[in-house]
Amino acid sequence: MGGPRETIKRDRKTGLPDLEGAVMGEVVMRFAPGPSGPLHIGHSRAAILNDEYCKKYKGKFILRFEDTNPDRIDPDAYDMIPQDLEWLGVNTDETFVQSDRFDTYYHVAKDLILAGAAYVCTIDTEVWRSMKLAGKAVEERDDGPEVQLERWDRMLDGTYSEGEASLVVKTDLDHRNPAVRDFIGMRIKDDPHPRTKDRFRVYPLYNLSVAIDDHIMGCTHILRGKDHLNNTLRQEYVYRHLDWDLPKFIHYGLVSIPESILKTSLIRQEITNGNYSGWSDVRLGTLQALAARGFDPKALRDYWTETGIKSVDINFSWDTLYAKNRTLIDNKARRFFFVPSPTPLIFEYGGVLEANIPYHPERPEMGVRKHRIAPHNGTIRLCIPEKDLREAGNGSVVRLKDLCNVKLMDVSKGIGEFAGTDVSIIREVKGRIVQWVLEDSEPLEIYTPEGEVVKGLVEPGITNTVSNGDMIQFERVGYCRVFFDHGMKANMAHE
RNA sequence: GCUCCCAUAGUGUAGACCGGUCAAUCAUUCCGGCCUUUCGAGCCGGUGACACGGGUUCGAAUCCCGUUGGGAGCACCA
Incomplete structure (x- = not known):
């Protein structure tokens, strides 16, 4: 007989898998957004994964603004994107802007023409495309470099106007994948560019400028979404035309x-x-x-x-x-009471109630917030969430958290009856424990990601320990970032 | 239509390259329970997956073929 079944603890992979061909200290990667606006969650994946790998291999991380389409640029993005990256904790070592690099692109374009790897096309786009899909070459494709160079100069000097000519990078017209056959590398665009104004009118297109920059900047690994799979195939042609070493391309899912x-x-x-x-x-x-x-x-x-x-x-x-x-x-967020849809709850009480409520249930060292509730004419008036009052129902006992118990006598009128301060009672009757505030507490609005604006009252004194913009937890409501500068408001993160 | 990529629980993920230790990992969600003066946190437990069909093999989540399903591209956007 054998002993107890031996459980073999398998090595559990943690963190990211190794990068193929990565050499410590020699990895160069880039994050290359188009400056069309600030970054969103989708961008954060590319930024973080590239950053993680650069950190893992002590490599160089490049930020490159891909602004070669003057129509889709938000000038503010040149500032917003680095700010977003800073917030993300992504550190880049170098920053490039593609619109600073026209000379480079023009230079490489010329090299491609001389290598017989690119041609200037003046044929109507529709015709060019359908011929391409049929696997046929337009006549101009086979003209020699000298002729192409002449046409290229005419693109640059303004002889051709917008839409009349473009520089096409040759791939393979017989390529099985129609998406990969000959692609446009440079086009004429008269719209002024926010940064270069009207100094340049011939703009590189994505696949050409990316291939050129990735090579010149020495990128060893290109990590990007699967939507670039076909772009990779196109860009590889540029590398091969110019006899450049290929980087490793990695595509993650969408x-x-x-x-x-x-x-x-x-x-x-x-x-x-x-x-x-x-x-x-x-x-x-x-x-x-x-x-x-x-x-x-x-x-x-x-x-x-x-x-x-x-x-x-x-x-x-x-x-x-x-x-x-x-x-x-959770560990850092101080707790506070916020009462949505505040509804009065009145009960008679002879003395003065005092509440000492911890800022954090697991961190007593954070201290307590103190509230003193004195009756008016023998009556104490507080507010609790309308929902709790309604759902609890007549005859039930609710616990005003860290204060006292109240038996609900008439829910519709908000009339209750003091039922002691002993917490254990509420456990026995399985009553609900609710947050509460004084009637004259400060109004606060919570903005939720679903677009709701929850109006309610927040316990006074919150500004004593919380700074503008701090993250807190409203008990039984959720984690929020609170702001005091333009009235009291809070943004909901999640429950 | 053509081409490319992919397929492990509701959602992600490990295992696959090098077939057996997989009665398949972890996280999250969901459902119980404990604890707690929050519906938060913490703790314990549970439900739940190798898309399908062939093949190779003593043995397949893992290798091969096919099917089905999902995604992307076929821009003078990035």
């Missing part, structure tokens, strides 16, 4: 983020319309909104690190993020 408003163009419009208070409106999925709700950025980092880089498409779980955040903040 994330679908439920119940989230992420689209910058839509958000901007609704901010302009006054439907959102700004980029940090708590209903949004921007990082600014998460910050405004009091999230610890570590929660996002933990979340994405655990999610990893598998190429499966996944669903983002707010519940899981909330759980991660809760474990980070």
Whole structure:
């Protein structure tokens, strides 16, 4: 007979898997957003994963603004994005802006032409595309470099106007994947660029500028979403045309983020319309909104690190993020009473009631908040949540937390009867324990991510120990970030 | 339509490369219970998965083929 079944503890992988071909100290990675607005949850995955790997291998992390489409630039984004990254705890070593680099792109474009790897196309786009899909070359494709160079110069000097010519990077017209056949590398655009104004009119397109920059900046690993799978195939052609070493490409699965408003163009419009208070409106999925709700950025980092880089498409779980955040903040968040839909509760009492309520149930060293409740004409008037009063019902006993018990005599009139201060009673009758405030407490509004505005009263004295913007917990309500500068308000993070 | 990527509980994730120790890990959700002067935190327990069909093999979550299902791209956007 054998002994008890031996349970073999398998090594549980923690953290991110190793990066293929990564050498300690020599990894170079980048985060390359388009400056069309501030960062949102989706961006945070790319930023954090790249950052984690750079930290893991003591590598270099590059921030690159991809602003080669003058139509989709929000000048504020050049400032907002670094701020978002700072909040996330993502440190970048170098910053580049693509609109500073036209000369580089033009130079490489010329190299591509000379290598016979690019041609200037003046054919109508529709025709070019359908020929491509049929695997056929437009006539200009086979012209020699000298002719192409002449046309290229005409693109630069303004002979061709917008839409009349573009520089196409050759791939393989017979490629099995129609999405990979010849792609446009440079186009003419007359719209002024927010940074370079009208100094340049020939703009590189995504696949060309990315390949050029990733190579020149020495990126060893390109970690990005699966939606770039076909772009990778296109970009690899640029590398091969110019005989550059290929970096390692890694594609993680797509994330679908439920119940989230992420689209910058839509958000901007609704901010302009006054439907959102700004980029940090708590209903949004921007990082600014998460910050405004009091999230610890570590929660996002933990979340994405655990999610990893598998190429499966996944669903983002707010519940899981909330759980991660809760474990980070619970220990620090002071407790306070906030009564939503405050409803009066009156009961007769001869003396003065005193409450000493801990700021944190597990951290007595944080001290207590004291409240003294004196009766008027023998009657004490407090407010409790309407919902609790209604649901408790006549004849039941409720515990006013850290104060006393009250037997409800007439719920509709809010009349009760003092029922002692002994806590144990409430356990015996399984009554509910509710938060309460004095009737003349300060009004406060809680803004929830669902778009609700919960009006209620908050216990006085909260500003004595809490600073503007602190994260607290309203007992039985949820974790909130509170603000005192423009009236009393709070942003709900989660329950 | 063509091409590419993918498939472990409700949601994520480990295991897969190198088949056996998998009676399948962990987290979260959900459901119980304990504890607690919050519906928070903490503690204990439970439900719950290898998409399907073949093949290889003594043995398949793991290797191969097919099917089904999901996703992406086929832009003068990034």
